[in-house]
Amino acid sequence: MLELKNISFEAEDGKQILKNISLKIDNRFVAVTGPNGGGKSTLAKIIVGIYKPTSGSILLDGKDITDCSITERANMGMSYAFQQPVRFKGLRVRDLLKMASGNNASLDDCCEMLSEVGLCAREYVDRELNDSLSGGEMKRIEIAMVLARKTVINVFDEPEAGIDLWSFQNLIRVFEKMYAETKGSILIISHQERILDIADKIIYLKDGVVEQYGAKNEVLPNLLNGTSGFCPALTNNNK
Amino acid sequence: MDTLQMHLLKEVAELDALPVGAYNIRANGESAARNTTANIDIVTKTDKPGIDIIIKPGTKNESVHIPVVLSQTGLKESVYNDFYIGEDSDVVIIAGCGIHNCGGVDSEHDGIHSFHVGKNAKVKYIEKHYGEGEGRGKRLMNPTTEVFLEEGATMEMEATQISGIDDTLRKTTASLDKDASLVIHEKVLTDGEQSAVSDFSADLNGEGSSCNIVSRTVAKGNSKQHFISVLNGNAACAGHSECDSIIMDNANVLASPQLSASCTDAGLIHEAAIGKIAGEQLMKLMTLGLTEAEAEEQIVNGFLR
Numbered sequence: 001m002l003e004l005k006n007i008s009f010e011a012e013d014g015k016q017i018l019k020n021i022s023l024k025i026d027n028r029f030v031a032v033t034g035p036n037g038g039g040k041s042t043l044a045k046i047i048v049g050i051y052k053p054t055s056g057s058i059l060l061d062g063k064d065i066t067d068c069s070i071t072e073r074a075n076m077g078m079s080y081a082f083q084q085p086v087r088f089k090g091l092r093v094r095d096l097l098k099m100a101s102g103n104n105a106s107l108d109d110c111c112e113m114l115s116e117v118g119l120c121a122r123e124y125v126d127r128e129l130n131d132s133l134s135g136g137e138m139k140r141i142e143i144a145m146v147l148a149r150k151t152v153i154n155v156f157d158e159p160e161a162g163i164d165l166w167s168f169q170n171l172i173r174v175f176e177k178m179y180a181e182t183k184g185s186i187l188i189i190s191h192q193e194r195i196l197d198i199a200d201k202i203i204y205l206k207d208g209v210v211e212q213y214g215a216k217n218e219v220l221p222n223l224l225n226g227t228s229g230f231c232p233a234l235t236n237n238n239k
Numbered sequence: 240m241d242t243l244q245m246h247l248l249k250e251v252a253e254l255d256a257l258p259v260g261a262y263n264i265r266a267n268g269e270s271a272a273r274n275t276t277a278n279i280d281i282v283t284k285t286d287k288p289g290i291d292i293i294i295k296p297g298t299k300n301e302s303v304h305i306p307v308v309l310s311q312t313g314l315k316e317s318v319y320n321d322f323y324i325g326e327d328s329d330v331v332i333i334a335g336c337g338i339h340n341c342g343g344v345d346s347e348h349d350g351i352h353s354f355h356v357g358k359n360a361k362v363k364y365i366e367k368h369y370g371e372g373e374g375r376g377k378r379l380m381n382p383t384t385e386v387f388l389e390e391g392a393t394m395e396m397e398a399t400q401i402s403g404i405d406d407t408l409r410k411t412t413a414s415l416d417k418d419a420s421l422v423i424h425e426k427v428l429t430d431g432e433q434s435a436v437s438d439f440s441a442d443l444n445g446e447g448s449s450c451n452i453v454s455r456t457v458a459k460g461n462s463k464q465h466f467i468s469v470l471n472g473n474a475a476c477a478g479h480s481e482c483d484s485i486i487m488d489n490a491n492v493l494a495s496p497q498l499s500a501s502c503t504d505a506g507l508i509h510e511a512a513i514g515k516i517a518g519e520q521l522m523k524l525m526t527l528g529l530t531e532a533e534a535e536e537q538i539v540n541g542f543l544r
Binding site: 048050069074075078079082085088090091092102 | 455483517519520522523524525526527528529530531537538540541542543544
């Protein structure tokens with residue numbers, strides 16, 4: 001179980017991004033949603049150790065991990081799929097999968113990892129993670145790396161953003177399968193109703209404050225009815 | 240050859256035993272082994288140290304190894320190797336130099352290579368430099384490469400200097416006739432007090448000629464690097480040079496790309512980038528469980544692959 005106690009985060013320019021957030025994440029699948037600039041990505045980065053909170057503490061299964069580094073948290077079983085996957089000149093898809101899975105990543109292993117996200121290993125393992133890959137390809141490889149780690153806490157920052165050519169339904173299936181076949185928890189930042197719809201619980205974060213946190217069945221109708229700042233006209237239009 | 244020389248040979252030419260095909264192995268200033276084939280002749284020069292390598296027109300799928308190893312401290316040599324590559328041939332040339340200097344005096348190898356590549360011939364040239372040894376004496380290498388590409392000839396050159404050379408001045412000049420093509424990939428890593436200068440200059444004289452120079456370097460410690468590339472577009476041609484450097488510690492990198500066009504249809508581009516390893520790259524690998532130092536190593540190794 002992941003617990004955040006009184007977490008605040010102030011940016012370098014003095015702006016208060018997160019304001020005294022306390023949360024217990026004890027369900028298998030929790031979605032974080034809310035308007036842009038509300039602090040969702042900051043929250044994810046604080047959980048995986050990229051940012052240190054200005055105040056407050058983070059507990060993993062009761063252990064205070066606030067001062068643990070990114071590496072230490074990764075080795076405790078945390079994974080993080082970046083919103084904007086990082087590109088590397090020279091490093092290949094196979095190299096990253098090898099680091100992620102901790103094994104030698106044979107073509108068969110890579111095939112298993114990449115086919116989950118709809119990519120053919122034969123075509124991709126030797127590709128460099130440079131500008132030659134599209135944003136959508138990078139995004140899928142990013143998700144594959146998290147799947148390959150088989151960790152207890154899996155944080156995804158807007159996995160749906162930039163997913164191209166590959167149907168959105170497949171992405172949903174990836175998370176459903178992960179939920180069904182692994183024991184880990186999934187924490188996913190998303191604006192997509194269909195992703196929110198498969199979560200156990202939803203956190204609605206706005207202006208650095210948790211406005212709502214509860215079971216999907218309670219929170220999602222409020223969001224779709226526009227009572228929490230979601231624009232009803234847009235929501236209806238998108239239906 | 241002794242064990243130390245065999246070890247150097249493995250580092251520069253990945254050879255455990257004598258190679259297949261033509262070869263000339265030079266150890267401590269003397270020819271240690273040579274083999275010629277029906278199509279490839281190797282002749283010792285009479286006026287200065289070095290060899291002529293003559294490849295018959297139409298020679299396909301053959302290779303020439305000409306590694307040099309130096310294990311005698313204080314040895315300084317300049318060696319002239321001239322390649323004459325016949326029309327329509329397709330060959331691989333593997334050169335390289337390894338120096339082991341455990342003494343207090345500098346060891347130096349200056350290889351001056353010229354490549355006369357005939358019409359429509361294709362050459363892949365691989366050159367690797369390596370130095371080791373605990374002695375105070377420096378390990379110095381100054382390779383000069385002169386390339387002459389006739390009509391339709393292509394050459395791909397891979398030059399690698401990953402560690403152990405204290406001081407290097409790499410000078411490469413090229414002239415390209417009609418439809419000739421030259422691709423150069425250079426990889427350099429310097430550390431400590433080392434210094435490396437790469438000086439490329441290509442004259443694109445023929446219509447349809449093209450040249451692509453890609454240099455990737457990593458500078459650590461107090462080392463210094465200088466990358467110079469001059470592309471002269473004298474005809475309707477395409478030239479591109481790229482220098483991409485990772486800088487660490489107190490190192491210094493200077494990139495001086497230069498383009499000169501004297502034809503309105505010459506398309507010349509240069510790119511140069513110097514920077515430290517991006518923080519987000521380190522973070523990504525750390526989220527996979529690597530320490531910062533391990534992440535750095537992976538990024539540098541990948542970059543110089």
